[in-house]
Amino acid sequence: MKKIFLGLLLALSGAATHGQKSSAPTTPPQHPAWSLQGNIYEVNVRQYTPEGTLNAFAKHLDRLKAMGVQTLWFMPLNPISKTDRKGSLGSYYAVADYTAVNPEFGTLADWQRLVKEIHKRGMKVLIDWVPNHTGADHRWLTQHPEFFVKDKEGKPAVAFDWADVRQLDFRNQAMQDSMIAAMRYWVTKTDIDGFRCDVAWNVPATFWQKCIPQLKQVKNVYMLAEGDSAYLPRSGFDSVYPWHMFKKMVQVAKGQRPATSLDSVYQEQLRLYPKGTQQLYFTSNHDENSWNQSDFGTFPGPVHAPFAVFSQTMADALPLVYSGQEEPVLRALKFFDRDPMSFQKLQRATFYKTLHALRQRTPALASDAAFRKLSVGDDRAVYAYVREKAGRRVLVILNLSAQPQTITVKDKTLLGKPYNVFMGTAEPLTSKPWQVEPWGYVVYEYGK
Structure with missing residues (x-):
């Protein structure tokens, strides 16, 4: 979801605390070997095809494989709450059931078949996970009301200003265990390779230190945190969002800051994160596209290319391409309603293929390669x-x-x-x- 408050704790009684002062390890876990020279492609299933289904998306696998895509990150697959729903279809991030597939996309069998097809092509699969909050009619609200933070009236609290979701209470150990069990379900039942964790920056370190080792006992999953706080890699995440670098890239693209300003951010990252922490470099993602017009507004026309090269070749980088950037789709996709893309020109496909191929064939672009x-x-x-x-x-x-x-x-x-x-x-x-x-x-x- 949109990253509104970096490092800001929820101003409600019982809100999560980050636990930055914990005795967590100062080095990240051993990354899955495939991630060192990898890349990620974010899949917006709803808008990817006219049908908006998993089966329809499957027809694009060979094209994406040919473009050099290694890992597919799927935005949340879960059913969406109807209470306080935004738009006609609601937000992906207002989860109604952690262990079910959104019928808008298909069935669990469709998903299991798709994962097998992805693996058959030598590619990896991440799913988007929403641990900070649930949708406004998630079954836990009635079955386990104690799982939620309460507002002044004793009702489940709205998370931040997102009216369609309710804030989970991480002081409740049973809720933590239930969350971990749901994550394990997707690993064991569907053989995914990891998670992109939404609003990871507002979930306490103690939870991640408990959750991630348990998941890795099942499979050496890859853990990507939406957040740039140092406690996240210290708590076991493989990678984080380099928000400060992205914002500086936008300023440089607008001529507001010189190229040298990128150096100060890089040095800040070296001080902030344990050595070896991977960072998700990008010129667009679902939030930046829908709310801030990336990349067509932030890196317009020819401005985009050098920053895309930067995101694919920079030190510690794990590069991301968002759905439609290869076309390119030069509009903000609707977030709560259907707004299908089309893939006809693929004007940037060769550009991305060249970068992906380079990254895959030379260890000089591994995330842990030296930078000078x-x-x-x-x-x-x-x-x-x-x-x-x-x-x-x-x-x-x-x-x-x-x-x-x-x-x-x-x-x-x-x-x-x-x-x-x-x-x-x-x-x-x-x-x-x-x-x-x-x-x-x-x-x-x-x-x-």
């Missing part, structure tokens, strides 16, 4: 860096400005005849100055 910043021109406009691991290197040069920029590569170890990833050929790289166009990008691979 370079100065190859006007640092206020040009952002350049080298990624390196296991004797392999990738050089990235991004013009994050609306003006052409002069580039001079002085590092002798980078000169020679590297492979130009987007040109598809090896080409001479000397110390002589050359120019890159406005919002241009160049990616060289060494040791191919």
Whole structure:
């Protein structure tokens, strides 16, 4: 759901506390090996096809596999509450039943069959999980009213200003156990590979420290937190949202901040997170698309490409592509009603395929590969860096400005005849100055 208050505790009696002062480990868990050079594609089932079903989406699997997609993250699959429903179909994140499939999308058998087809293609599956709150008519409200925070009138409290959901009370151990049991259900019953946890930043560390080890006893699941608080990776999450970096990217794209401002955020991330924490870099997702017009409003036209390259090649990055970005779909998709996309032009598909293929074939772009910043021109406009691991290197040069920029590569170890990833050929790289166009990008691979 939309991230409204970073690190802000719910101002209600009995609200969750983060537990940042806990004795949690200072290093993240051992990531599933497949995630180190992986990528994620977020699936908005409701809007993906005219039918808006799991079976209809399945027809796109081969296309997405060909585009180099490795992991599919599905927005919540659960039934949606009808009480206080927004729009005609409601929010995905107003869950009515944690252990059922939304009939709008199909059946549990449809989902199980889809997971098998995804795995058959060598791809992974994450589902969106909503632990902070339930929908306004979830069965727990009548069966277990003690599972919920109460407002001043003694009624189940609304979570933040989201009128269609009710805040769960994490002081209740039975509720915690029931939540973990529901998550285990999806792993054991449908063989998913992990969870993207909604509003993870408002769920206490003690819960995650209890939940994640239990899940990993069943399967080495991948855990992605919607949140950027340091306690999340310390509590067992594999990856977090780099919100500060994303917001800085938007400012740079608008010309409000220089490219050098990205460095300060990167250094802040190094101080904030345990070494090895992965971060979900993106130019759009379901919230940013629907509420903030990403990427067509935040990174319009040619501005998008260098930031997409940045999200796919940056240190500690786990890159995300949102449904329709490959088309590209240049509108805000409706959130509570049907608003199907169409996939006809696929104008960015080759662009993303090139980046995914590079990431998959070279350890230099693994999330734990070394990062070295370079100065190859006007640092206020040009952002350049080298990624390196296991004797392999990738050089990235991004013009994050609306003006052409002069580039001079002085590092002798980078000169020679590297492979130009987007040109598809090896080409001479000397110390002589050359120019890159406005919002241009160049990616060289060494040791191919």
